[in-house]
Amino acid sequence: MSTPPTPAAHGDSPSGLPDDATDGLESSIELKQVEGLSQGQIVRSRFVRHRAAVVAMFALAFVILLAFTSVGVGPWTGWWKFTPNSTGSLTNAGGLPTMHLPTWLGGEGFAIGDHPFGQDEAGRDVFARVMRGTQTSLVVMVIVGLVSTVVGILVGAVAGYFRGRLDSWLMRFTDLIITIPVLVLGAVLGSLAGGKGGAYLLATFLGLASWTTLARLVRGDFLSLREREFVDAARVAGASDVRIIFKHMLPNSIGVIIVNQTLLMSSAILLETALSFVGLGIKYPNVSLGQLINQYQEAFATRPWLFWWPGLLIVVIALSVNFIGDGLRDAFDPRQKRIPSQRKMEKSLAARVASQVTATTRPQGDLGTGTSLGSGS
Amino acid sequence: MFTFLWRRLLQGLATLLTSSFLMYLLVSVSIRPLQDLEESTARNKAQLIAARRQILDLDTPVVMRYVKWLGNAVTGDLGTAWRSGQAVNDKLGGAMLSTLQLVGAATILAILFGVAVGIISALRQYSAFDYLITFVSFLLYSLPAFWVAVLLKQWGAIGFNTFLADPVQSWTSILVAGVVLGLLWSLAMGGAWQRRLLTFVLALIATVGVLFYLWASDWWSSPNLGPVLIAVVGIAVAFGVTTLSTGLRHRRSLYSALTVVALGLALYTPLQYMFAYVTFNWLITIGLGFVAALSGYLVGRLWGGPDWAQSARTAAITAVIIATMIFLDRVMQVWPDFFGSQAISGRPIATVGDATPNLGGDFWVQTLDGYTHLILPTISLLLISFAGYTRYARASMLEVMGQDYIRTARAKGLSERTVVMRHGFRNSLIPLATIVPLDIVALFGGAIITEKVFGRPGMGQLFIKSLYNAEIEPIMAYLVITATLAIGANIVADLIYAALDPRIRVNA
Numbered sequence: 011m012s013t014p015p016t017p018a019a020h021g022d023s024p025s026g027l028p029d030d031a032t033d034g035l036e037s038s039i040e041l042k043q044v045e046g047l048s049q050g051q052i053v054r055s056r057f058v059r060h061r062a063a064v065v066a067m068f069a070l071a072f073v074i075l076l077a078f079t080s081v082g083v084g085p086w087t088g089w090w091k092f093t094p095n096s097t098g099s100l101t102n103a104g105g106l107p108t109m110h111l112p113t114w115l116g117g118e119g120f121a122i123g124d125h126p127f128g129q130d131e132a133g134r135d136v137f138a139r140v141m142r143g144t145q146t147s148l149v150v151m152v153i154v155g156l157v158s159t160v161v162g163i164l165v166g167a168v169a170g171y172f173r174g175r176l177d178s179w180l181m182r183f184t185d186l187i188i189t190i191p192v193l194v195l196g197a198v199l200g201s202l203a204g205g206k207g208g209a210y211l212l213a214t215f216l217g218l219a220s221w222t223t224l225a226r227l228v229r230g231d232f233l234s235l236r237e238r239e240f241v242d243a244a245r246v247a248g249a250s251d252v253r254i255i256f257k258h259m260l261p262n263s264i265g266v267i268i269v270n271q272t273l274l275m276s277s278a279i280l281l282e283t284a285l286s287f288v289g290l291g292i293k294y295p296n297v298s299l300g301q302l303i304n305q306y307q308e309a310f311a312t313r314p315w316l317f318w319w320p321g322l323l324i325v326v327i328a329l330s331v332n333f334i335g336d337g338l339r340d341a342f343d344p345r346q347k348r349i350p351s352q353r354k355m356e357k358s359l360a361a362r363v364a365s366q367v368t369a370t371t372r373p374q375g376d377l378g379t380g381t382s383l384g385s386g387s
Numbered sequence: 388m389f390t391f392l393w394r395r396l397l398q399g400l401a402t403l404l405t406s407s408f409l410m411y412l413l414v415s416v417s418i419r420p421l422q423d424l425e426e427s428t429a430r431n432k433a434q435l436i437a438a439r440r441q442i443l444d445l446d447t448p449v450v451m452r453y454v455k456w457l458g459n460a461v462t463g464d465l466g467t468a469w470r471s472g473q474a475v476n477d478k479l480g481g482a483m484l485s486t487l488q489l490v491g492a493a494t495i496l497a498i499l500f501g502v503a504v505g506i507i508s509a510l511r512q513y514s515a516f517d518y519l520i521t522f523v524s525f526l527l528y529s530l531p532a533f534w535v536a537v538l539l540k541q542w543g544a545i546g547f548n549t550f551l552a553d554p555v556q557s558w559t560s561i562l563v564a565g566v567v568l569g570l571l572w573s574l575a576m577g578g579a580w581q582r583r584l585l586t587f588v589l590a591l592i593a594t595v596g597v598l599f600y601l602w603a604s605d606w607w608s609s610p611n612l613g614p615v616l617i618a619v620v621g622i623a624v625a626f627g628v629t630t631l632s633t634g635l636r637h638r639r640s641l642y643s644a645l646t647v648v649a650l651g652l653a654l655y656t657p658l659q660y661m662f663a664y665v666t667f668n669w670l671i672t673i674g675l676g677f678v679a680a681l682s683g684y685l686v687g688r689l690w691g692g693p694d695w696a697q698s699a700r701t702a703a704i705t706a707v708i709i710a711t712m713i714f715l716d717r718v719m720q721v722w723p724d725f726f727g728s729q730a731i732s733g734r735p736i737a738t739v740g741d742a743t744p745n746l747g748g749d750f751w752v753q754t755l756d757g758y759t760h761l762i763l764p765t766i767s768l769l770l771i772s773f774a775g776y777t778r779y780a781r782a783s784m785l786e787v788m789g790q791d792y793i794r795t796a797r798a799k800g801l802s803e804r805t806v807v808m809r810h811g812f813r814n815s816l817i818p819l820a821t822i823v824p825l826d827i828v829a830l831f832g833g834a835i836i837t838e839k840v841f842g843r844p845g846m847g848q849l850f851i852k853s854l855y856n857a858e859i860e861p862i863m864a865y866l867v868i869t870a871t872l873a874i875g876a877n878i879v880a881d882l883i884y885a886a887l888d889p890r891i892r893v894n895a
Contacts, residue, residue: 194865276529288839304533325529
């Protein structure tokens with residue numbers, strides 16, 4: 011399982027700097043757009059423009075809300091009638107789902123019923139089980155994200171800031187961890203984690219295995235940041251190393267960190283479910299989506315609904331997180347400008363020319379170059 | 388250069404040593420070889436435990452055991468798996484071959500398709516095709532590998548086998564396939580609406596025609612390529628390769644590619660005799676592939692001209708493709724026998740293992756059997772790495788196409804093909820080339836899941852089983868091999884980077 015692609019990492023120029031020498035006109039328009047806004051506001055407004063990311067955010071929020079309120083957390087049992095492990099009599103023969111599609115979709119009229127996702131062979135409610143599994147998978151995902159962020163930032167920042175021997179030792183260590191695929195490391199460590207708190211332990215282990223990419227990125231960023239004037243200024247003003255690292259430099263590489271960690275979290279959920287599927291991740295008293303799929307794969311021919319829902323939830327969560335990550339990348343990377351299609355550009359240009367002639371209007375031919383790749387050839 | 392390589396190798400060796408030590412400690416902590424005895428109710432429990440401790444040498448400190456293991460491993464003895472009593476070296480051979488087949492097939496296909504689709508997607512940035520591919524690659528990226536694998540196994544295999552038992556296509560399905568492919572092609576080709584419409588209609592007719600031909604000629608029950616199909620596809624390949632490689636205006640390469648196709652067809656019948664009388668194995672096959680490439684090269688050389696190298700390249704690529712088709716044709720010829728065989732019992736697309744037991748048959752039957760076992764696991768591995776390559780190729784192509792030298796190339800009046808293929812495509816491969824070695828290692832890890840679902844006796848399966856069985860020796864063998872691969876891949880990636888991009892200095 012490889013880490014998601016991060017094209018920004020291959021750029022030669024530090025991504026934080028706008029190339030103002032080459033395209034003065036464009037960057038002045040760009041600057042006018044963001045005049046008087048804080049970085050947070052700019053990022054937010056750019057993020058909102060990425061429609062898929064916004065939709066994904068709502069989808070993820072819905073899944074989180076559904077998973078945690080339906081079967082509850084700890085002693086609270088939530089609003090759903092059944093608990094994940096309570097057995098009962100089968101409502102439909104064979105445990106068929108009681109959820110039906112509306113008539114206009116070819117179903118028998120919309121209904122949720124007692125067991126919308128059906129029941130398994132022991133009469134347990136699949137909806138409750140899937141929701142419990144989703145909780146576990148989400149918690150694992152967040153813990154992996156947090157642990158790997160903390161370790162990655164610490165290693166990367168220390169290596170990049172202090173350089174020298176410490177840097178080379180830390181990077182040697184990082185190379186060492188990279189030699190073992192995360193899935194393999196997770197499998198070995200995962201067999202250590204059992205019992206009630208196994209999920210948290212497993213998540214921590216996975217986090218401890220997957221910080222390497224972030225550490226390398228942060229180190230790279232810090233190597234260039236430490237040569238900047240504001241770092242010198244802070245040092246001259248008497249700031250301590252810790253203060254310089256956390257107050258002055260870290261906020262400057264927050265974009266890289268957030269984007270990378272979001273994408274890491276989407277691969278973390280796939281990793282955890284894969285491990286649980288093989289039987290080396292989340293174990294019996296706990297329920298995870300991967301484990302559910304493993305349990306029910308034999309029943310595919312007779313009870314396919316046992317198999318569809320956990321998989322579908324994994325896809326929804328991973329897809330949402332991926333899209334949010336993509337939206338964040340667009341929002342944090344000033345080089346990523348959205349170029350509207352040629353038709354839209356011409357339309358808006360015509361509208362602008364009609365209403366008023368401003369100094370910033372560019373000649374028609376210049377506008378065409380951005381999209382000529384698509385219509386050329 | 389040499390000192391650089393030497394130093395990297397030494398560094399790699401040190402990393403390998405440390406990593407193996409750490410992993411030995413970790414594994415010995417995480418496995419519990421005594422568990423089954425501790426839970427047993429046998430009367431002589433204590434005695435049994437003591438005996439096993441004796442066998443596994445558990446009373447020696449872990450560090451000493453590692454040193455012992457290392458000493459043996461260096462001399463080439465990777466120990467024995469204590470539960471089955473098998474030597475790890477014997478187990479590894481077959482497992483490695485099986486995994487290599489799987490990972491190799493998936494990687495090659497993923498790179499070819501992923502890069503092609505990613506580059507087209509980048510060239511049509513912000514078009515419907517681009518959005519579609521972006522969405523699809525995100526979707527594939529978010530699919531759990533094991534879920535796809537189980538779906539393919541439980542659904543794809545059964546469906547396909549049922550279809551093969553009674554290959555009837557309905558007109559609706561043919562038309563739907565035609566329309567979908569037509570839409571995809573017209574989106575990928577882009578251009579003005581007349582061009583799109585033309586592409587759509589052509590692709591629709593071609594798809595429907597091909598599917599109808601397959602159906603009408605009973606292709607599904609006795610698949611074959613035959614000289615006619617090889618000729619038609621071969622000429623199309625010759626034109627396609629020439630267009631991409633040198634452009635159709637370069638007549639000599641077009642002629643040399645077409646010569647190669649004619650040569651391949653002329654050799655078709657003699658080759659059939661050779662296939663019948665010579666006992667084939669993989670060595671001969673790969674050798675013949677090289678011969679094909681070499682003869683293509685020679686054909687290009689003979690067409691001559693000041694730029695014969697381009698013609699030779701084009702002809703060599705075409706020759707390899709033609710040779711592959713002739714080979715596949717021969718493999719397909721055994722299909723009816725294979726399908727009717729007792730061991731297959733009418734379900735040719737296999738879901739378990741990497742070979743049908745008691746199948747018998749010659750090289751061709753065995754190869755075909757291997758392919759039918761490879762199809763589903765390869766698809767499930769392919770889908771996910773395809774998405775990754777598409778993203779990488781798109782991102783790097785976009786980066787390159789925004790560079791100044793592309794503008795310069797356009798400004799001096801080069802054709803779009805030259806700009807894209809020579810100035811854009813080649814440079815976009817630089818970051819890709821460094822990712823491929825690392826990605827292959829990641830695929831090796833990913834193969835664990837696929838092998839588990841499809842029950843292929845590969846490296847991943849060996850690892851998982853040994854982990855269940857608490858056998859440290861095979862686990863360590865697996866870990867050392869993956870670590871060696873990873874370190875090697877890193878060095879290779881560095882070398883490729885230095886070779887492709889002269890700006891990167893190898894600090895020797």
